[in-house]
Amino acid sequence: MFPLFLSACATDQASSIHSAVDRAPSFWCAPKMAAGKGRIWIYRTAPKRMGLPPDIVVDNRLYEALRPDTAYTIDVAPGKHEVKLAYDKDKLDIEVVEGSDTFIRFDLDPAPFGRGFFPILVVREIAKIEIHEHTGTDFTCTKD
Numbered sequence: 001m002f003p004l005f006l007s008a009c010a011t012d013q014a015s016s017i018h019s020a021v022d023r024a025p026s027f028w029c030a031p032k033m034a035a036g037k038g039r040i041w042i043y044r045t046a047p048k049r050m051g052l053p054p055d056i057v058v059d060n061r062l063y064e065a066l067r068p069d070t071a072y073t074i075d076v077a078p079g080k081h082e083v084k085l086a087y088d089k090d091k092l093d094i095e096v097v098e099g100s101d102t103f104i105r106f107d108l109d110p111a112p113f114g115r116g117f118f119p120i121l122v123v124r125e126i127a128k129i130e131i132h133e134h135t136g137t138d139f140t141c142t143k144d
Helices: 122-134
Strands: 007-008 017-019 027-030 038-044 055-058 061-065 071-076 079-085 089-094 099-110 117-122 138-143
Touching: 027 122, 038 055, 038 079, 038 089, 038 122, 055 071, 061 071, 061 099, 071 122, 079 117, 089 099, 117 122, 122 138
Parallel strands: 007 071, 027 138, 038 099
Antiparallel strands: 007 017, 038 071, 055 061, 055 079, 079 089, 099 117
């Protein structure tokens, strides 16, 4: 499966999807953060499974599906935010600081009838390695 990179803004702007077919040098660069905002990175390292991937929900707003090999960026106002997946009980309350990144990985419960995906806060150094490994994102450059 080709890696994907997706950027979503917390405004009403449409998200854009980029596939590995898009070979522009800036493709793998992290998107530039919106002024006065903080960024939530959302990703998963679990491989694809049967069924449809669940949708990401931030502050009760529905976003794209949580697909493997994809990193999502959501620029939000500084302050408290709630991150979860649609139809799941597990949620993560976070504090976002202006100009900074907050990284959330959704892990998959390995039990056959477990709770599905659940969010965990990941330290920057680990998250950047995992996101680069699974999506090819280059944190040393930014794009508009």
